[in-house]
Amino acid sequence: MSIFDLTVDLGLISVLLLIGVWLRARFQFIQKYFIPASMIAGFMALAFGPNGFGWLPFSGSIADYPTILIAIIFGAIPIGAAQVNWKKIFHRVRNMWFYSMTLTLLMWPSGLIITYLVLGHIWDLPSGFGFALGAGFIGGHGTAAAIGDVFNAHGWEEITALAYTSATIGLLCAIVGGLFIIKRNARKNQTAFLSDFNDLPEDLRTGLVKKDHQASAGKETVSPNTVDPLFFHLAIIGVVVVISYYLQESLEALFPQMSVPLLSLAFIVGLIAQMILSKLKANQYVDKPTVNRISGTATDLTVAFGIASINLAIVADYIVPLVALFIFGIVWAYLIFHFISPRVFHQHWFENGIFGWGWSTGTVAMGVALLKVADPKSEATTLDDYALGYAGMVPFEVIIITFGPLLIISGFGVVFTLALLAFWVILFVIAAKSGWLVSEKRVRERRKAL
Structure with a gap:
């Protein structure tokens, strides 16, 4: 190249x-x-x-670009993280963290569950076939590339095309299904900020922001006489990614049988970089909105290149079990939204839940897009709570992405699946016993409206 x-x-x-x-x-x-x-x-x-x-x-x-782009996205997550007053927001963030963990622990093994119980008895499928659902739906195109790299290293190259297809179908489900859910709940007065779906602002519909509505995308934290502020932030993330790359090369040289996804290392290196920035009191020169713009650019490119990389011939070979897998994934994601989100969130349950639907079927970007539809003026605290709760969830996601493929390849897929489900059950029991969840009376009122 x-x-x-x-x-x-x-x-x-x-x-x-x-x-x-x-x-x-x-x-x-x-x-x-x-x-x-x-x-x-x-x-x-x-x-x-x-x-x-x-x-x-x-x-x-x-097909190789998403691997680097997802490392940029994960490496950028910790960079510029703000200090917060945990006493004021702990309860909200705690519940958002629990819901994020619920989506992670239930969506990732969902494809493996249906494959082991049903699909694998009908079709002769590779052991990791069901893992494509979680990688695509809750992971996205970048994560699909990451788990594809691990399986490719062990001789199964088809998983990348299947996971890319899963991510693409997930995006469509996030949009179409999410808009249907929003319209239906708006009619039933279950949305806190949207009374009529047809009254959405034109900016949101067309994607073009009018001049009087335009906002700044970031701040200048360094003088352009020294270096352009955008490049300054790109340089920080670039250092994180390149260190992660050489760390990956070193680990694979030391442990040839183990393939560590680049995104996993990028997140860890990003955390270390953020701690160093804070220790040196240099964090004040990092503008989080600018970092988010870089991450958002990487996300757009990841989606575009990921879809472009789909091998249609491989998809055609697996088309029938793939359709069955996707149908199950959509139903599973909706059940989580319908039964769990009303129990978890004390305020703005629908807005938080629809964000979770978009994330668990498409990407975080799709969750944000649906949230903007349900909450056009950004009155809910969903994104703030998610950003803070996500930091506590990402290590678990990184562990799943890093070790999940290796366990499946080694024949421990069932153990891996049961471990994730058991961990969620433990978390749910803790949440219920500790009073985190909404009362059953309130839940029945919400479900009656649904």
Whole structure:
């Protein structure tokens, strides 16, 4: 791969992303379903790129980009984390953490459960087939690439295409299913901030923000005379990723049988980097909104390149069990939303729950998009609570992504599945006994309205 290959790949995907932005702003059908430009670009790249008609000269490396991009996303999570007054928000963040853990511990093993109990008895499927559901739905395209790298290292290359497909289907389910849920609950007065779905602001529908509504994307924390503030933040994340890469190379040289995902190491190195920044009192020069913009850019590119990388021939070979797997995943995710979110959140349960639906079927970005529909003025504390609770959940997600594939490959998939479910049961019992959850009377009132 040459620098010109990289330039052409980024140039082509940029063109497709801009076309996606134009299509979103122009056509009501796309606005109706809030389809992001990254997904539109990905489908066009899939159709006209090397896995489709072959009209667009993408390089053979487009499937490798999500691995690096997801490392940028995970490495950026701890960078610039703010100090907070835990006494005021502990109860909210605790419950959001519990719900995030619920989604993580129940969605990741869900595909393995249905595969071991049903699908594996009907079709001759690889042991890791069901893991594609969790990797795609709650993980996304970047995570699909990460677990694909581990399975590829042990001889099963098809999992990457299956996980990418799962992530793409998950995005569609997040959007279509989420909008249906919001419309239905808005009619039943279950939404706290949305009275009529048709009254959503035009900015939200078209994706283009009018001049009088535009806000700053970040602050200048260093003087442009020294270095551009955007590059300053890119440099911090770049250092995290490159250290993670060399750490991964060293670990794999020492332990050839173990493949550690780059995103896992990036998160750990990011935590260390944030501790160093705080210790040196340099954290004041890190602007979290700017870091989020970099992470958001990486997310858009991950989705676009991930969809473009889907091998349709592999998908066709597994199409029937894949459809069954996805149907189960959608039903499973809805049951979590329907039965658990009303029990967990004392305030704004629907807004928190619909964010969780978008995240558990698509990506965090889809959860944010649906939350903006249900809460156009951002009056709920969902994102603040999630950002703080997520820090306590990510280590568990990293452990799942790192060791899950290795356990499945080693024949311990059932043990791995049961361990995740047992851990969630323990957490649920602790939450119930400690008074974290909503009273049954209140839950019955909410479900009656549903």
